[in-house]
Amino acid sequence: MSAFEELGAAYRDRSIPDGRKAIGLMGATIPVELVLASGAVPLAIAAAPDGPTPTADRYLEDHFDGEVRATLQALLEGAFRGLDLLVLARSSDAYLELYYVLKEIVRLGGGEAIPPLHLYDLLHGRSDANRAYGLARLRELASRLEATTGVSVTSERLRAATRQTNLQRASVNRLLEARRDPASGISGVEAMTAIGAGRFLDLARHAALVDTYLAEPRPTLEHRPRVLLAAGVALSNLDLHEALESGSALVVGEDDAWGSRAGGELVDESAADIFEAVFDKHFYDLPSPRLSPAAARDEWLRAELGRSRPDALAVYIPRSDTWFGWDFPRLRSLAAEAGVPTLLLRDHDPAVVRAFFAEAAHR
C-alpha cells in the first residue's frame, strides 16, 4: 500500500479505534492537544452526505447542510456509539443547533445511541473579552476530559501533545506549500485526502505518510486553470473538489480547516502558559463561520490570493445558505483587487466550471 493509499483509507474509514478512550470532535476550533493530553484518541466526526437521512430529517429543519444531516443520521444509527464523549464546537451555527437537537432527542428518550455531549462554546468575535471567555471554556473542557478519561491534563502532558500536533502541522504546511505549484502534480482532491486523513490517524504516522507522499513522483498539472476556494460549508468531504476538478480546474487552496487552514502557525511549545498558547492558536489562526470582524475572516484569503496567484476565486454558496451570501460581494471585491475573477457556484456542477474557464480563455 502506497502512502497515499494509506492516507485515503484513513480518510474514508473514519473509524473509532478499539481499546482506548475516544473523543469525537465536531468543529476545527477544538484543540486536539487537550484530547491527546487526556490520554484519549481524538476523532473528527463528520459523516459524508452520500445517502438518505430519514431519521435525521424528522428533527432537522431544512437549512441544515448535508454534513450535519448525515452526521445526525449516523449518530442515531449508532455509528458513534463507541465514543466516550462528543464535543461540539460553536464554530458554526449548525454545530450549536445540532448540540441542541441532540440534547432534545436525549430528553425525549431517543438518545440511546448518542454519546455524552459537551458544548465547547467559543465566541468568535476577536475581542479580549471573548478570548477570556474562551480560555475559561478551554479549562472547562480540560476538566470534562479529565473526568472522562481519568487522566489529568497537566501542562507537561499538554506540552508533549503540542509537540505531536506541531510535527503534524509542519508536515501539512510542507504539503500546502508544494500544492501551490502545479508542477508538484498534487490535485485538490489528493491534497484534501492527505490533509483530512490527519483527523483519523496517529499524528506521527500521519506526518510520516504525508512526507512520503510528497516525495513520490507525480505527473504535472500545469495545464489546468488554478482555483482558490472559499465555501459556505465545511469541506469535510471531496464533493466540491471533485466537481471543480471534473470541470477542468485545479484547486490549489481552500479557506477551510479540512484543507489549507489545517496547518498554519505552530504553537510555541515553550510558552509560559501552554494552555493559553494552545487556545490562542485555535482562537486566532483557525477559520470559523462565526469569526468577526470581516477583516479577520479575510486575512488568510487576501494573503493566499497573493501567494498562490490563482486564475479564479471559486465561491461556493449552497442553495440552503442563510449567511455566507452576505460575504459574497466583499469576497468578489477582494478578488478583483488582486486581479482575480470570481466564479460563483451554487451547485456541484462541473459544467458551470468548464463554461467559466472556456469563456475566460475566449476573452
Place this chain on the structure above:
Amino acid sequence: MSVAPSDRVQLAATPLASAYQRQWFQELRRRVFEEGQPYALTNATSPHEVFDVFAMPYVTNEWWSGLVAAKRVSGRYLELLEQLGYHEDLPHYGAVALGTLLDSDPTDAPWGGLPRPALLCGRLVDQGAERLWSLMAEAAGAPFVPIEVPGSTVMYPRWWEMARTGWEDVFETHRIDRVVACFRDLVGECERITGRRFDEAALSALLDRVHAQEECFDEVRTIICEAPRLPVRLSEQLTNTMTAQWHRGSEWALEHARRFRDEVLRRAEEGVAAFPGERIRLGWVGVGLWQDTDFYRAFEESHGTVFVRSMYLSIASDGYLRYGTRDPLRSLAGRYASFNETLHTAPWLPEWTVADCRRHHCDGVVIANLGSAVKFTADALERAGIPALVLDIDAVDTRNRDDAARQAVAEFLERRLAA
C-alpha cells in the same frame, strides 16, 4: 375569505397606538434631522432600556421591516440587495433596513426613509447577524456594538415557570456575565456619543416601569385565556402590545398598557366577542404577518375561526419580567441572555408553545416556518392533541404575497378541525 375594512379596528386603544407610533417616528426624524440628535439602530432583543436612560432615540430593524412590509415596498429593497450580489435566499427579516440604508433614493420610503444612525447594536442571533449588522454599520458609517451571547448548556423545559425570579439559575451565570460585559460596552459607547454619564438609578426606575407594563400584559393574557370568547383580535393584540413594547418603560407605554388592559377587561366582562360566531380558536407561532394582518381574521366568516394567541403578548410577561436584583444591568442580561433561545430552540419553544396554547384553549396552531425548532414544536403540539399546520411563508417579502397561505389554513381547518 375577504375582510371588510370598516370592521378592522374594534378597540379604542388601537388607533391611539398607531397614532403614537407615527407621531413618535416623526418626532424621531425631527430630533435626528433638525436637531442633529444621535439615534441607534438596534434589534428587538437588544437592551433598549440602555438607550432610554441616555435619552437616545432608537429604531429596531424588526419594527422598520414590519413597517416597510406593511407599506408593501419591501420588495424594492430586497431587489436592490440582489442587484448588489446578495442572493435572494438570504433571510429577509432584518435585511430590509440594510436595503434602506443602501438605497440612494428615499423618495418612496415609508415616512421619508430611515435616517443614518449614530450607533448600531444587535444581538448576534446567528452567524449571518454579525455580517448583516456590520454591513449596515458600514453603510451608515457608524460603530456597531455586538451583543454576543454564549450557548445554553442547561435547558429547563418549563423555563417560564422559573424565569421571573430564578433567571440566574435558569439562564446560567457564566452566560449572564458575558452579556453584562456586552451591555457595559454599549453603555460606554452611549456615554461617548451622548456625552452623558450612565445613570444606574434611572435604569432601575425604568425597569420598575417595564415590570409594571409587562404585568398589565400578563393580565391581558389571563383575561383572553379565561374569556369564553376572544375579546380582542390578534391583529389588535399585536398593534397594542408591540407599540408599547417598542417604547417599554416610558410613561406613555405604561399608560397605554393599562389602557389596553382596561379596555380588554371591560369587553370581557361585558361579554363582547371580537367575532361573535367564534367556533374554532387558533394559535399563531412565529413572527407576525405584519404585511397582511388581515390574515388573522380572514377565517372568521368562512370557518368561524379566530386567531387568539401569538408570542408577542405572551412573551411580554414570560420573557420580560425579571425580578430580584439590585443590579439593573444584570436584570436586563437575565432577560436578554436567552430571549432568542426561548423563542427558537427546543425544548424551550415547544414546551412553552404547548403550555401557552393549552392555556388559550387553542383548537389548532399555525406555525410560520422560520426554520427554528419548528419540527419539534409541531410534534409537541400534535402529541399534546393540538393539530398543527406548518406554513411556509415570508413575513416580510411583499413580492410573494398570494393566497396560498390562506388556502392552506382553510384546508387545515376543514381537514383537521371541522369536527
